Amino acid sequence: xxxxxxxxxxxxxxxxxxxxxxxxxxxxxxxxxxxxxxxxxxxxxxxxxxxxxxxxxxxxxxxxxxxxxxxxxxxxxxxxxxxxxxxxxxxxxxxxxxxxxxxxxxxxxxxxxxxxxxxxxxxxxxxxxxxxxxxxxxxxxxxxxxxxxxxxxxxxxxxxxxxxxxxxxxxxxxxxxxxxxxxxxxxxxxxxxxxxxxxxxxxxxxxxxxxxxxxxxxxxxxxxxxxxxxxxxxxxxxxxxxxxxxxxxxxxxxxxxxxxxxxxxxxxxxxxxxxxxxxxxxxxxxxxxxxxxxxxxxxxxxxxxxxxxxxxxxxxxxxxxxxxxxxxxxxxxxxxxxxxxxxxxxxxxxxxxxxxxxxxxxxxxxxxxxxxxxxxxxxxxxxxxxxxxxxxxxxxxxxxxxxxxxxxxxxxxxxxxxxxxxxxxxxxxxxxxxxxxxxxxxxxxxxxxxxxxxxxxxxxxxxxxxxxxxxxxxxxxxxxxxxxxxxxx
Amino acid sequence: xxxxxxxxxxxxxxxxxxxxxxxxxxxxxxxxxxxxxxxxxxxxxxxxxxxxxxxxxxxxxxxxxxxxxxxxxxxxxxxxxxxxxxxxxxxxxxxxxxxxxxxxxxxxxxxxxxxxxxxxxxxxxxxxxxxxxxxxxxxxxxxxxxxxxxxxxxxxxxxxxxxxxxxxxxxxxxxxxxxxxxxxxxxxxxxxxxxxxxxxxxxxxxxxxxxxxxxxxxxxxxxxxxxxxxxxxxxxxxxxxxxxxxxxxxxxxxxxxxxxxxxxxxxxxxxxxxxxxxxxxxxxxxxxxxxxxxxxxxxxxxxxxxxxxxxxxxxxxxxxxxxxxxxxxxxxx
Numbered sequence: 001x002x003x004x005x006x007x008x009x010x011x012x013x014x015x016x017x018x019x020x021x022x023x024x025x026x027x028x029x030x031x032x033x034x035x036x037x038x039x040x041x042x043x044x045x046x047x048x049x050x051x052x053x054x055x056x057x058x059x060x061x062x063x064x065x066x067x068x069x070x071x072x073x074x075x076x077x078x079x080x081x082x083x084x085x086x087x088x089x090x091x092x093x094x095x096x097x098x099x100x101x102x103x104x105x106x107x108x109x110x111x112x113x114x115x116x117x118x119x120x121x122x123x124x125x126x127x128x129x130x131x132x133x134x135x136x137x138x139x140x141x142x143x144x145x146x147x148x149x150x151x152x153x154x155x156x157x158x159x160x161x162x163x164x165x166x167x168x169x170x171x172x173x174x175x176x177x178x179x180x181x182x183x184x185x186x187x188x189x190x191x192x193x194x195x196x197x198x199x200x201x202x203x204x205x206x207x208x209x210x211x212x213x214x215x216x217x218x219x220x221x222x223x224x225x226x227x228x229x230x231x232x233x234x235x236x237x238x239x240x241x242x243x244x245x246x247x248x249x250x251x252x253x254x255x256x257x258x259x260x261x262x263x264x265x266x267x268x269x270x271x272x273x274x275x276x277x278x279x280x281x282x283x284x285x286x287x288x289x290x291x292x293x294x295x296x297x298x299x300x301x302x303x304x305x306x307x308x309x310x311x312x313x314x315x316x317x318x319x320x321x322x323x324x325x326x327x328x329x330x331x332x333x334x335x336x337x338x339x340x341x342x343x344x345x346x347x348x349x350x351x352x353x354x355x356x357x358x359x360x361x362x363x364x365x366x367x368x369x370x371x372x373x374x375x376x377x378x379x380x381x382x383x384x385x386x387x388x389x390x391x392x393x394x395x396x397x398x399x400x401x402x403x404x405x406x407x408x409x410x411x412x413x414x415x416x417x418x419x420x421x422x423x424x425x426x427x428x429x430x431x432x433x434x435x436x437x438x439x440x441x442x443x444x445x446x447x448x449x450x451x452x453x454x455x456x457x458x459x460x461x462x463x464x465x466x467x468x469x470x471x472x473x474x475x476x477x478x479x480x481x482x483x484x485x486x487x488x489x
Numbered sequence: 490x491x492x493x494x495x496x497x498x499x500x501x502x503x504x505x506x507x508x509x510x511x512x513x514x515x516x517x518x519x520x521x522x523x524x525x526x527x528x529x530x531x532x533x534x535x536x537x538x539x540x541x542x543x544x545x546x547x548x549x550x551x552x553x554x555x556x557x558x559x560x561x562x563x564x565x566x567x568x569x570x571x572x573x574x575x576x577x578x579x580x581x582x583x584x585x586x587x588x589x590x591x592x593x594x595x596x597x598x599x600x601x602x603x604x605x606x607x608x609x610x611x612x613x614x615x616x617x618x619x620x621x622x623x624x625x626x627x628x629x630x631x632x633x634x635x636x637x638x639x640x641x642x643x644x645x646x647x648x649x650x651x652x653x654x655x656x657x658x659x660x661x662x663x664x665x666x667x668x669x670x671x672x673x674x675x676x677x678x679x680x681x682x683x684x685x686x687x688x689x690x691x692x693x694x695x696x697x698x699x700x701x702x703x704x705x706x707x708x709x710x711x712x713x714x715x716x717x718x719x720x721x722x723x724x725x726x727x728x729x730x731x732x733x734x735x736x737x738x739x740x741x742x743x744x745x746x747x748x749x750x751x752x753x754x755x756x757x758x759x760x761x762x763x764x765x766x767x768x769x770x771x772x773x774x775x776x777x778x779x780x781x782x783x784x785x786x787x788x789x790x791x792x793x794x795x796x797x798x799x800x801x802x803x804x805x806x807x808x809x810x811x812x813x814x815x816x817x818x819x820x821x822x
Contacts, residue, residue: 427741
């Protein structure tokens with residue numbers, strides 16, 4: 001088989017060149033690649049592997065022994081197993097799984113189970129199980145939208161997460177007690193993998209749990225809030241400016257959405273800075289499509305909280321407007337529509353000029369989806385009312401583009417949409433429309449005149465050149481004649 | 490062309506115009522009728538004429554095409570009682586007929602494109618049949634005397650008498666104003682010569698030219714147009730034009746247009762209207778203040794840098810130094 005291209009060092013899986021399109025492996029090939037389970041790389045094999053002995057069931061335990069038994073089971077669950085080896089320790093794995101299940105049930109249903117001494121044990125068990133170094137992506141061409149690598153130890157891991165969640169949501173849960181153990185180090189600690197770093201997991205099920213868990217942690221442990229916000233900031237900033245890699249952006253944004261929604265008014269400066277320095281630049285990420293819905297939601301929430309941020313948002317989006325990626329352009333246009341849906345008229349006036357200049361540019365895009373999306377704004381009643389109020393400013397900005405594109409565009413749907421837009425404008429203010437039509441025609445005439453004059457100029461030059469050539473050949477001929485006569489005579 | 494010839498042509502057209510007038514009784518019936526499903530009303534005729542103007546403008550047809558189309562339409566409607574559902578077919582066929590005799594072949598839009606852009610439901614063959622019907626009923630060959638005919642003649646007469654004033658009286662503007670008037674059915678009840686004269690006069694009054702006013706008077710006398718008639722239509726024209734020129738924008742009738750997009754765009758249209766699953770977390774909620782966390786102190790004002798506003802851990806390794814430099818570019822404007 002021919003060697004794979006140097007840009008894709010696949011681990012022992014060579015892609016024949018026939019399967020490549022323009023040098024990149026086809027999507028179908030990538031999907032067909034064996035789904036590899038991820039190792040939990042930091043499972044710790046105790047040198048003397050502890051044998052788990054099955055303990056009595058929690059539901060059968062007398063009340064006096066319940067907490068002790070609970071604690072023992074927690075400790076049992078601190079033993080880690082290797083799931084890459086499917087046949088190893090089957091008995092032990094089952095004991096742990098059953099124990100975890102029981103613990104989940106117990107916390108979910110019984111009251112009075114969570115007493116203070118259990119808190120550190122519970123947190124320890126959780127930490128031991130979930131805080132592990134995420135293996136580096138084995139697939140360098142990992143496509144977050146298509147490939148879904150699965151965590152090998154999910155049978156246990158899922159129950160640990162479930163336990164954590166029920167623990168947090170239990171009516172007996174005491175934040176004042178928990179905060180001693182669920183502290184800043186639990187959230188994030190240098191050179192360790194802690195809660196926030198786990199969001200980089202490639203397994204979406206894990207991220208889903210983490211999202212809900214962090215949401216509850218943020219909600220209940222008020223002392224951690226500022227720290228969590230700051231660390232999320234840093235993760236995003238690193239993502240934007242350094243690595244462009246982080247799998248949990250969408251989940252974190254979803255949590256942020258619920259936080260932004262709850263901001264008190266007036267908005268603190270810290271939050272506004274977050275919007276301008278983190279959320280807006282997030283739009284430049286190459287993988288925007290994965291988290292755009294959540295990002296747009298956050299942006300719109302900000303606007304609903306405080307209308308004065310509108311200008312920052314729109315100018316920011318215009319500054320980062322995609323220049324070569326049309327898929328992103330369509331996303332941006334969708335976001336702009338959502339923003340316009342909630343914008344205040346006084347804010348609209350401040351940004352209408354640069355905004356509609358960009359919209360005009362989108363209308364003239366040769367990519368039909370971009371043009372369509374931009375034209376479809378005129379189907380939005382609220383946006384239409386904003387345009388109508390500011391018709392004098394907006395119509396001149398888009399008029400020439402609309403006319404020109406209606407004559408030139410290849411796509412019939414676009415031509416129809418442009419007719420709709422022009423007709424809408426005509427009904428809004430016929431005099432302005434007629435004036436613009438007249439001046440457009442005048443401009444066109446001037447252009448034609450300029451073209452004619454230019455053509456004339458070139459023609460004149462060519463004629464002049466021809467005449468010169470003629471004169472030169474004549475002169476040369478005369479010269480030859482003289483010479484011949486001279487020779488003869 | 491010299492003045493004498495112009496006046497003669499004027500006279501000729503004046504004598505001809507009566508042949509191209511819509512029947513008064515038929516037109517009045519429409520003008521006075523209230524909107525109902527059984528018959529054409531003034532409102533629906535006016536809406537159709539506006540559509541014709543949109544199409545004229547969109548396809549780059551001349552005002553002549555538009556005026557001729559409206560003339561044909563009004564004459565046909567005054568003569569035949571048609572159902573409102575056929576009105577769009579009638580109006581479009583008038584436009585197509587007018588375009589065929591006025592526009593150059595290369596600029597002519599094919600009928601199926603006309604129908605598609607006009608968002609009509611009938612076929613090209615329906616259009617063709619309707620054209621034949623209209624042409625036959627009106628005995629239309631290729632010509633009609635319309636208000637535009639007179640407007641052009643008046644304009645040339647006015648200019649030939651005062652050659653240095655070429656710029657002041659804009660023919661284009663007069664044409665646009667004529668178009669605005671024709672969008673209201675009442676003006677089709679006026680004689681084209683009178684309507685055009687009324688327009689000319691208000692245009693002259695707007696530029697305050699005494700000379701041209703005299704010329705207009707001269708024309709009126711030449712054609713023996715009664716003062717009262719001219720006054721009546723001048724008033725109506727003035728009112729119409731003040732509406733036309735008002736800077737207020739009117740709300741367009743949105744529901745009449747169809748907005749069709751490609752499947753891919755349609756799929757992505759409302760993909761963001763998702764209801765978030767996570768419940769809102771109120772800031773500083775549940776009675777407890779966040780004062781326990783020292784990070785909150787001194788944050789609420791000013792242009793603080795990101796690090797200092799986010800608590801004492803700012804010097805930690807998770808806020809690398811080079812990002813401080815980045816912050817310069819991100820300053821809140």
